[in-house]
Amino acid sequence: MSENPIERAAAATPQPIARNVRGLSDRALAWWFVGPTIALLLAINIFPLIWTINLSFTNFKANRPNREIKYIGLRNYERILNDADIWLNMQATAHFLIWTIVLQVLIGFALAWLINRNFRGSSFWTTVIVLPMMLSPAVVGNFWTFLYQPQIGLFNYIVSFFTGVDPSSFEMLGSVDLAPWSIIIVDTWMWTPFVMLICLAGLRSIPDYIYEAAEIDRASRWRQFWTITLPMVLPFLMLAVLFRGIENFKMFDLVVQLTGGGPGSITELASINLKREAFEKWRTGYSSAFAIILFVTVFGLASIYVKALNKVKER
């Protein structure tokens, strides 16, 4: 019996399959392996994208499939980009996106820094900290609506304990001023562990000898942080920002569960409005154009981040 793993695998291949494969070139074999993936990608990603682009130039309504479809050129794009309500949705999305990323990066990095010190029970605390991100967004949204209840909610009582204000005097989900912050708090609570794990991977990848060399050179802790820790964790941090940025740009489930876009439309993010246009008002052509606008924005942002990431890695 041969010891070579390739020969062993060849011997283990059933005869009918082996007979078919024997005459194929390496290139043909490679195509056989990647072919199904490419076909699947074309069917569930590329074709719907092209179809959506096509629909975005029409007045198609999915609830009236027998109606004649008219090509209306760029009118859908024109309407969306001159709509003050959609502009407000974009501002709500920007507010949510910027604050969640800032808070998650700051808290996530601080937690990773603490966990990386390997104190007693650090693995236990790591497990406790990562628990929120393992929950379903629907579950998180549901139980945070209870926590935010002005009469029985724990959140209001904690705020009351620290500030002295009456717990029933403010309503996180019902107030125009507080509702945008309530969704930021929940998203930060849920996804900071994810940023922490990525930062922890970055911190643990820094070899000890670099710090030892810095100690010998009498570099202060502060200087070590700015010249060793931060530059070496930066690619990981940027990756976390990329993932969270793209995810939060299309955030839907958590916010729908918490506020449903309200009060009024103060927490109506772009994706929530898109869903309403597509599946409540059934303006399929219009919502396709909206989806394309969001897609191009996410694609553009992803291009910037990937470029920045490559640049940091080259250093």
Place this chain on the structure above:
Amino acid sequence: MSGFFTGLFRFKRGPWEMLATLIIAIGVFMLMQPFVMWAFTYSFITTLVGTVLFIIVSHFPE
């Protein structure tokens, strides 16, 4: 700065990618800013131009 313009004229990838990135960033800012409506109106075309430019110039030589 002169190196940047020389790179642009010689169709080098670095400066062109920088330009495309700048256009995308301006487009995204225009889309989400709360100041003027006309910037929101022209944000999509700006982002689209930047993104298409980025795809093209990423195939330029280093």
